[in-house]
Amino acid sequence: MNPICKNCEHEINGNFCSECGQSTHTHPINFHYLWHDIQHGVFHFDKGLLYTAKELFTRPGHSIREFIEGKRVSHFKPTSLVFLLGSFYGLLYHFFHIKLPTHLINGNSEQASDIIGDWITAHYALATLLTIPLLSIASFLAFRKTGYNLVEHLVLNGFIAGQKLILQFIFFPLLYIYSRTQTILLLSGISMLIDILLAFWTYNQFFDTQSTLKNIFKTILTYIYFFILFAILTVVISSTLELFIKKA
Template sequence: MKVTCKNCNQIYTGHYCNNCGQTAETHRINFHFLWHEIRHSLFHFDEGILYSGKQLFTRPGHTIREFIEGKRIKHLKPISLVIILASLYGFMYHYFHISFVEPSSNGPSETGIDNVKFNEWMGTHYAWTTLLLIPLYTIGTSIAFRKQGYNLVEYFILNTFKASQKLFVHIALFPLLYLFNGTHTMTTLSFTIYLIDVVFIYWTNAQFFNKLSLKKSFLLTLLSQLIFLSCLFLIIFVVDLILKNL
């Protein structure tokens, strides 16, 4: 049966307009419509998070490669996923007053940065900080794995999913942060969590770049981390230099 699209007036057959994607069946906006939309939105929202989370811990590299190649319908959008998880972690970080600064390190550091204020700023801007670090990870990955045939944006998507994977891990390990918060153990714990992050990054890279040997994936993963850390320390050095001259 021919249908005239109520959105763009395209005449078509089927359940969706082949011009703009509007559904053929449109219902009157009432309480029934509102309830249906709420249930539909929440179901697909939760389903997307759960699906992406499961995939990132069962077959991370394979599912990210498939997403880049076009298999995307079940995933929550990668940037949206990062923002949601980072906002949740940032809220927990801020609400429970988590501090990676040792008790003896409170107040201004040797660089003149107030550790307490910096820690508080990190808690309230965690989502933005996470997003801003993704390009640095992308630089490291794109240089280390430059011969694998992906463009810069595809490497960005890869590292966006890695950031979500890392946030899932950090949220799962949050009880340990709360337990040892404000103690000298936090330094060891934060380093241990970083090593766990690197293990997951390697696992993801080994699956994503599945044409490489495990040894080469491992070495290139370490190289990408060194490039990321170099970029990060360079930015911190420049910012610190600017602050000292203000």
């Protein structure tokens, strides 16, 4: 006789209930259950996070394309990946008081740069997530003949954002050591260069039906489109804030 689902009381034939999806194996609520729930539900360490991190630095474009095509069980979802890593990185940045040397920032007072830095630190995950739509529109325009829709580009660039955040964790000890010195600007530049090279590699693997030369050109075009869109958005936000301040 087949077991009965403890959730909906339907007969089960297999490892999961065909009616509600609950597993046949319901473990007792104890510390082992709690630890497994934290691993699986919050960090998904048993498969998703570590597996996705490995894939993003060994075969990024291929693994992202496989995710879009339906191979998703082992992957951590891109939005959750960015939000989790971005939130944790923002906490680290705030806790260790990482700051750029304000006397080297041209055109901004120390107070203004602190305000901007504090906002980004407090909302690092949100700030990272907000760049994804702009980059996705840019890559969609640059690679528009490859057949992928805008939402699929959002997934692609979401994973790339997660890839960049993982790289930031690798650089974090050096940022802490050289915080408030000129060296931190050099480290930021090196990190940005590696980000761009990783993006070239990822796009080239993802759009593997095109030549490498064409993918390099279209990746450059993606970043040109992105900076244009970012500049337009910055002007709009600045103008809106100025009008708001004047009315206030």
